[in-house]
Amino acid sequence: MTDLRPLRQRGFRRVWLSATATGLSGQLAATALLVQVQVDSGSVLLTGLAGALAAVATVAGNLVGGALADRCERRRVVLACTVAAAGCAAALALVAGSAPLPVLLTLVAAQTLAGACGAPARRTFLRRVLPAADVPAGVALLHLSFQVGLLAGPAVGALLLSATGPSVAYGVDAAAALVAVALLRGLPAHRSPPRPPPRWPVPCRCGGGRCCAGCC
Numbered sequence: 001m002t003d004l005r006p007l008r009q010r011g012f013r014r015v016w017l018s019a020t021a022t023g024l025s026g027q028l029a030a031t032a033l034l035v036q037v038q039v040d041s042g043s044v045l046l047t048g049l050a051g052a053l054a055a056v057a058t059v060a061g062n063l064v065g066g067a068l069a070d071r072c073e074r075r076r077v078v079l080a081c082t083v084a085a086a087g088c089a090a091a092l093a094l095v096a097g098s099a100p101l102p103v104l105l106t107l108v109a110a111q112t113l114a115g116a117c118g119a120p121a122r123r124t125f126l127r128r129v130l131p132a133a134d135v136p137a138g139v140a141l142l143h144l145s146f147q148v149g150l151l152a153g154p155a156v157g158a159l160l161l162s163a164t165g166p167s168v169a170y171g172v173d174a175a176a177a178l179v180a181v182a183l184l185r186g187l188p189a190h191r192s193p194p195r196p197p198p199r200w201p202v203p204c205r206c207g208g209g210r211c212c213a214g215c216c
Contacts, residue, residue: 002144003137011129011187012138018180019122020145022082025176026115027153028160029089030054032096032169033108035161041101050105057109061116074121075187081118082184085111086177093170125187 006012033054038047068077088111095103130138160169 002140003134004141006130006134006138006141009130009134012126012134014183014186015122015125015129016138016141016145018183019142020149021176022115022180023146023149024153024156025173027149028157028169029092029111029173031154031157032161032166033104035158036096036104036166037101046101050108053105053109054112057112058116061113062119064113065117065120068117069121069124072121073189074124075184075189077121078118078125078184079181081114081121082177082181084114085118086174086181088114089170089174089177093167093174096167096170097165129187 007016033050034047037050038044041047065077065081088107092104092107092111095107099107126135126138126142157169160172
């Protein structure tokens, strides 16, 4: 049975609700993208290219985001990246029916890159909002919300696409990102821990101030 104790913590509720909202809406938008590319281009190759482009942007964003999380205040990194992703999703909602495919893919890559840049910093929130004993249960709840989004998102996205169109799915994604921003703004500031001082130069074994050639 799932341990719900972490949800008693206000900070964790904010993190969990933001992750649930963006996870579900992200799957809606991903489904809308693949369907739109397939319908507009009629090419399976271009549809696969859209997915590959998002995967490359995710990897690149995580690499950049890791460096940002080490050097910047992490809550601000997440907020800035989420706002950027919301802006890209809103632009997609506005141009989805008229923009050429290269513009569409560029916006999707930019949105994916922005979201992935915030991921490393976002993963550090859990230990800041939960006691150490509740962290495993918090991880389980976040994993549960991820799985629900992964399974329910495409199904809900298909229903939404058949009833409305891709613009609505992108708009829902933008709105969910703004909801996440509102939730995460309530978290305390979170800076990366200070780095230990460098150990170079190494003291020389002969008593000198630096390591000597032939001695060390």
